[in-house]
Amino acid sequence: MPRIRVQGTDIEYRVLKTRRNRHIRLTVSGKNGVRISGPRGVPERDLHAMVREKGTWILERLRHFNEMEQRQPRWRYAGGERVLVLGEWKSLRIIPRELNTGSIMLQDSDLLISLPPSLCQNETVIADLFHRWLRNWAHIELPRRVVLQAARMEVTPGRISVRAQRSKWGSCSAAGNISLNMRLLHAPPAVLDYVIIHELAHLRELNHSARFWKIVEQYCPDHHVHEKWLRDHTWLLET
Ligand SMILES: [Zn+2]
Numbered sequence: 521m522p523r524i525r526v527q528g529t530d531i532e533y534r535v536l537k538t539r540r541n542r543h544i545r546l547t548v549s550g551k552n553g554v555r556i557s558g559p560r561g562v563p564e565r566d567l568h569a570m571v572r573e574k575g576t577w578i579l580e581r582l583r584h585f586n587e588m589e590q591r592q593p594r595w596r597y598a599g600g601e602r603v604l605v606l607g608e609w610k611s612l613r614i615i616p617r618e619l620n621t622g623s624i625m626l627q628d629s630d631l632l633i634s635l636p637p638s639l640c641q642n643e644t645v646i647a648d649l650f651h652r653w654l655r656n657w658a659h660i661e662l663p664r665r666v667v668l669q670a671a672r673m674e675v676t677p678g679r680i681s682v683r684a685q686r687s688k689w690g691s692c693s694a695a696g697n698i699s700l701n702m703r704l705l706h707a708p709p710a711v712l713d714y715v716i717i718h719e720l721a722h723l724r725e726l727n728h729s730a731r732f733w734k735i736v737e738q739y740c741p742d743h744h745v746h747e748k749w750l751r752d753h754t755w756l757l758e759t
Contacts, residue, residue, distance in 0.1 A: 521728050522568060526575035531582065535567050544570060548578055550585035553751065595759050597646035603631065604756065607708025614640050622646075624653040651684075658682045658702035662716075666698060669716045673739055675723040686757050689750055690715045692722035706756045707749065714746035 521532040533554035544558040544567065556567045571578070595603055599614040605626065613630045616637040622645070625632045631650075639645045663680045670677055678696035690700045698719045704712045717740045725732035736743050 524572050524575055526579045529579060531578055533571055535564060546570060546574055548581035554578055597643045597650060604706040616640050622649045624649060654705055655702050658705050662700045665713060666716050669713060670720055673720050675720050677720060677723060690719045692719040694726060696723055703756050711746040711749045714740050714743050
């Protein structure tokens with residue numbers, strides 16, 4: 521996606537060309553993000569120029585939506601509550617055990633969490649344990665998938681790092697280092713692999729040009745569906 525930088529913040533946006541549109545339209549929404557659309561005859565650089573011109577206004581709108589989202593209830597970390605793991609909802613089952621520390625195990629549709637009895641009602645402890653488990657798993661699972669996709673795509677990434685960012689799912693640096701968000705483990709495997717394919721495709725095209733999307737398309741024909749999933753689930757970055 522093309523992007524602009526406003527007051528130190530990178531803003532991605534989409535350009536849509538439609539025959540029906542008679543005017544240039546710039547919209548910002550919580551669900552669809554930033555979009556600019558215009559009639560076919562308008563040169564694309566004019567649309568980009570308009571986005572740049574309205575940068576401050578766009579940033580204000582996006583901040584507004586972020587605030588609204590933050591007011592939404594967060595996940596609860598208690599017995600019977602549910603969390604998303606690889607795109608499937610798992611119920612938390614808290615099991616009191618005489619242990620020094622907690623442990624987590626995935627079993628069918630449950631996430632079994634064993635804890636000393638005195639901590640079984642402690643949401644902070646359960647949330648910390650869950651995130652630690654997710655992070656440890658992400659450090660193994662995400663690089664493993666990168667290696668598989670890189671072999672398919674015949675590219676060689678540099679360093680692969682796993683992070684807990686609140687703004688993005690993944691990135692690829694000019695030096696070819698790939699960074700992935702541990703929160704990707706909440707997403708269905710196909711979505712997770714799409715993000716990996718997207719970042720690996722940047723090893724060949726460090727931009728979002730038509731050539732770039734052609735590479736993505738080749739290895740991930742359903743990328744539109746996966747992108748929508750990610751857009752609809754940005755709140756997961758905050759859980
Ligand atoms: Zn990209």
